[in-house]
Amino acid sequence: xxxxxxxxxxxxxxxxxxxxxILRGLDRILTARMxxxxxxxxxxxxxxxxxxxxxxxxxxxxxxxxxAWAYLVLTVTAWLLFVLRQDLxxxxxxxxxAGASLALGAxxxxxxxxxxxxxxxxxxxxxxxxxxxxxxxxxxxKTGSFMVGxxxxxxxxxxxxxxxxxxxxxxxxxxxxxxxxxxxAASEHAHQELVRGVYTEYSGPTLALIELTHWYELVLxxxxxxxxxxxxxxxxxxxxxxxxxxxxxIDNITARLRWSWMLTVGWSLGxxxxxxxxxxxxxxxxxxxx
Amino acid sequence: xxxxxxxxxxxxxxxPEAIQLQLTCEDEKVVxxxxxxxxxxxxxxxxxxxxxxxxxxxxxERVCGICSFMHALTYCQLxxxxxxxxxxxxxxxxxxxWSELSRIHSHxxxxxxxxxxxxxxxxxxxxxxxxxxxxxVLEMTTGQRVIQSSCVxxxxxxxxxxxxxKTVFNLLDEFKKQWDAISPVVQKDYTIRARTxxxxxxPKEQAWELGxxxxxxxxxxxxxxxxxxxxxxxxxxxxxxxxxEGCDSYARTLVRVRExxxxxxxxxxxxxxxxxxxxxxxxxxxxxxxxxxxxxxxRGELFEYARGNGTPHLERLKIRTPTFANxxxxxxxLPGSELADVPVITLSIDPCIACTER
Amino acid sequence: MRDINIxxxxxxxxxxxxxxxxxxxxxxxxxxxxxxxxxxxxxxKDSELVNLRTRINKEEELTSISSIIxxxxxxxxxxxxFFGIKxxxxxxDFKGRMLLSxxxxxxxxLKLK
Numbered sequence: 203x204x205x206x207x208x209x210x211x212x213x214x215x216x217x218x219x220x221x222x223x224i225l226r227g228l229d230r231i232l233t234a235r236m237x238x239x240x241x242x243x244x245x246x247x248x249x250x251x252x253x254x255x256x257x258x259x260x261x262x263x264x265x266x267x268x269x270a271w272a273y274l275v276l277t278v279t280a281w282l283l284f285v286l287r288q289d290l291x292x293x294x295x296x297x298x299x300a301g302a303s304l305a306l307g308a309x310x311x312x313x314x315x316x317x318x319x320x321x322x323x324x325x326x327x328x329x330x331x332x333x334x335x336x337x338x339x340x341x342x343x344k345t346g347s348f349m350v351g352x353x354x355x356x357x358x359x360x361x362x363x364x365x366x367x368x369x370x371x372x373x374x375x376x377x378x379x380x381x382x383x384x385x386x387a388a389s390e391h392a393h394q395e396l397v398r399g400v401y402t403e404y405s406g407p408t409l410a411l412i413e414l415t416h417w418y419e420l421v422l423x424x425x426x427x428x429x430x431x432x433x434x435x436x437x438x439x440x441x442x443x444x445x446x447x448x449x450x451x452i453d454n455i456t457a458r459l460r461w462s463w464m465l466t467v468g469w470s471l472g473x474x475x476x477x478x479x480x481x482x483x484x485x486x487x488x489x490x491x492x
Numbered sequence: 493x494x495x496x497x498x499x500x501x502x503x504x505x506x507x508p509e510a511i512q513l514q515l516t517c518e519d520e521k522v523v524x525x526x527x528x529x530x531x532x533x534x535x536x537x538x539x540x541x542x543x544x545x546x547x548x549x550x551x552x553e554r555v556c557g558i559c560s561f562m563h564a565l566t567y568c569q570l571x572x573x574x575x576x577x578x579x580x581x582x583x584x585x586x587x588x589x590w591s592e593l594s595r596i597h598s599h600x601x602x603x604x605x606x607x608x609x610x611x612x613x614x615x616x617x618x619x620x621x622x623x624x625x626x627x628x629v630l631e632m633t634t635g636q637r638v639i640q641s642s643c644v645x646x647x648x649x650x651x652x653x654x655x656x657x658k659t660v661f662n663l664l665d666e667f668k669k670q671w672d673a674i675s676p677v678v679q680k681d682y683t684i685r686a687r688t689x690x691x692x693x694x695p696k697e698q699a700w701e702l703g704x705x706x707x708x709x710x711x712x713x714x715x716x717x718x719x720x721x722x723x724x725x726x727x728x729x730x731x732x733x734x735x736x737e738g739c740d741s742y743a744r745t746l747v748r749v750r751e752x753x754x755x756x757x758x759x760x761x762x763x764x765x766x767x768x769x770x771x772x773x774x775x776x777x778x779x780x781x782x783x784x785x786x787x788x789x790x791r792g793e794l795f796e797y798a799r800g801n802g803t804p805h806l807e808r809l810k811i812r813t814p815t816f817a818n819x820x821x822x823x824x825x826l827p828g829s830e831l832a833d834v835p836v837i838t839l840s841i842d843p844c845i846a847c848t849e850r
Numbered sequence: 851m852r853d854i855n856i857x858x859x860x861x862x863x864x865x866x867x868x869x870x871x872x873x874x875x876x877x878x879x880x881x882x883x884x885x886x887x888x889x890x891x892x893x894x895k896d897s898e899l900v901n902l903r904t905r906i907n908k909e910e911e912l913t914s915i916s917s918i919i920x921x922x923x924x925x926x927x928x929x930x931x932f933f934g935i936k937x938x939x940x941x942x943d944f945k946g947r948m949l950l951s952x953x954x955x956x957x958x959x960l961k962l963k
Contacts, residue, residue: 237617315498383683456611529948533950541959
């Protein structure tokens with residue numbers, strides 16, 4: 203690791219929450235506009251964050267606080283691996299572990315809301331992890347490497363040969379962003395049967411910590427999506443942002459569905475699409491030379 | 493997974509009312525339900541004994557914040573029955589008009605809450621925005637948005653005529669436009685149907701035996717509607733109750749959606765056919781004897797019983813609100829359902845706990 | 851409105867008869883009449899109101915009809931809350947604490963002497 207890498211890592215560490223927070227602010231404005239409201243200012247997520255930090259530290263138990271930190275540290279690690287152009291597979295596994303620590307945090311208290319939320323969080327992971335892993339495999343089959351650096355160096359845009367994979371990753375993005383119809387373990391606002399599911403027992407600074415982690419997570423997942431068109435990179439970023447917009451749109455025109463439905467969609471549609479994509483690319487050679 | 497007792501309420505964001513359902517769950521399956529009420533009992537029946545009977549109109553109105561007009565109407569009809577008062581026809585039509593507006597705004601509120609419980613926020617906002625138009629009409633014609641106080645013993649307090657009627661028609665047209673955009677979504681949206689169809693089944697025979705009322709009963713295939721008794725001007729206006737055979741939450745949603753259309757039609761009809769004449773008669777004397785009336789509220793049949801003793805104070809006033817009769821339905825619908833469906837099923841009876849406990 | 855005056859012992863039998871006749875239970879009202887309680891069970895039968903009236907001494911005990919109509923359990927609990935009337939074998943018995951809480955006054959609807 204050389205000096206420029208360290209500088210870049212530091213910049214990424216500082217910029218990701220900023221971008222993530224702005225994106226969340228945009229989300230809230232867009233959502234409001236779609237519902238015919240004006241919505242909060244763009245900086246509202248940051249105001250919320252600061253306000254949460256200023257609250258007194260009240261926790262029902264020390265366990266969830268520790269797991270919240272684990273969630274943050276692991277997500278940040280995954281983000282750094284991404285920025286430093288490391289192995290996509292390791293990155294995804296670390297991300298999975300981060301998600302698991304959120305569920306474990308909820309399991310470490312005795313609140314039934316948190317427990318049910320944790321069960322559902324695990325089910326959600328069961329739904330989206332195969333999609334993300336298979337997407338990584340599809341990328342590997344195309345580029346011959348799991349390294350983000352190699353993907354970045356790959357000349358041909360991945361989207362041309364892996365369009366179905368992107369659609370599948372969109373499903374994973376929806377689950378990760380906790381948007382309808384996938385806001386099952388914890389919806390964004392508390393109007394759900396589990397109140398806020400896995401987050402129910404968090405408050406004040408610890409909740410702020412989780413909010414911060416969400417920003418990292420959002421930027422990371424959008425980053426992975428932008429890998430589908432890296433040369434020039436701005437096209438990839440636009441693709442990622444349009445995916446984000448699409449998620450917000452879908453959130454507003456659907457109701458929440460059940461976890462069994464989510465698993466079916468994740469496994470049949472998500473996994474199916476990627477497998478189909480791999481088969482087309484590998485065995486029929488389509489999309490190899492375009 | 494061991495059994496977990498899951499407290500649903502009394503303070504739960506999905507259910508903005510103070511009822512607690514203690515759900516015993518196995519995995520995500522609900523195996524046992526115990527409803528706990530008593531968080532907001534206000535002793536209205538006791539207070540009604542201490543008040544002069546004329547003042548009780550305003551007390552009864554405060555039983556519920558949504559269908560307040562119907563509570564006042566029921567009490568007025570009860571006392572009018574006791575004292576043999578003949579209400580002028582114009583007042584009867586105006587009572588129908590306001591009753592139907594109350595029903596529309598209650599149903600719009602409910603559809604919004606259902607959408608909110610399903611995580612369908614944009615529909616929620618739309619419904620409540622459309623409801624504002626109705627509340628504007630109510631405010632314009634009675635002076636108040638929610639507790640209208642326009643119904644008194646012997647008639648009504650406000651008249652609708654000339655310019656005001658024109659404005660009201662314009663606002664109703666405006667509402668109709670908004671509603672026509674919302675109603676197909678509620679009826680046809682895939683996600684709403686997926687979450688409500690086949691959920692919270694209340695079999696036809698059981699619904700009757702439990703004494704269920706209102707849209708919940710009509711969604712189980714019974715053409716039971718107190719408006720058929722022809723109180724106020726319903727006998728002259730004529731109407732057919734909305735009946736669905738589905739017995740599930742989706743059928744209950746459909747009943748309410750179709751009732752909004754029906755109520756709108758009745759409101760137009762009542763206002764178009766307003767007879768000329770007085771809007772109230774003077775009340776003399778004190779109530780004596782016994783009377784009981786049923787009125788169809790947005791949530792179902794509201795039953796009131798009173799006994800007067802020839803003094804300004806009633807001997808006893810009994811109010812049985814529709815939700816009180818509908819709570820046993822939850823004991824049938826919830827066991828065996830999935831935890832994720834509990835909010836939808838609970839909402840499908842349109843619980844009004846403030847009414848229930850009075 | 852049709853009134854049927856009955857004795858407390860035939861209550862269960864009369865209710866069963868009405869239910870078999872496709873009547874629908876509406877509610878039950880209790881009235882304090884000094885020495886007695888008057889308990890009225892309201893039913894709807896063919897769009898007509900049918901009242902089953904029974905008078906009992908304040909010390910006497912009524913048998914719950916909730917085994918015949920589950921829906922009556924709430925009404926019976928309510929009477930128990932408000933009047934302290936003795937009703938045995940209610941399907942879900944809240945023991946006079948359904949609408950009232952531990953701190954609230956007991957039997958608030960009894961008339962003051």
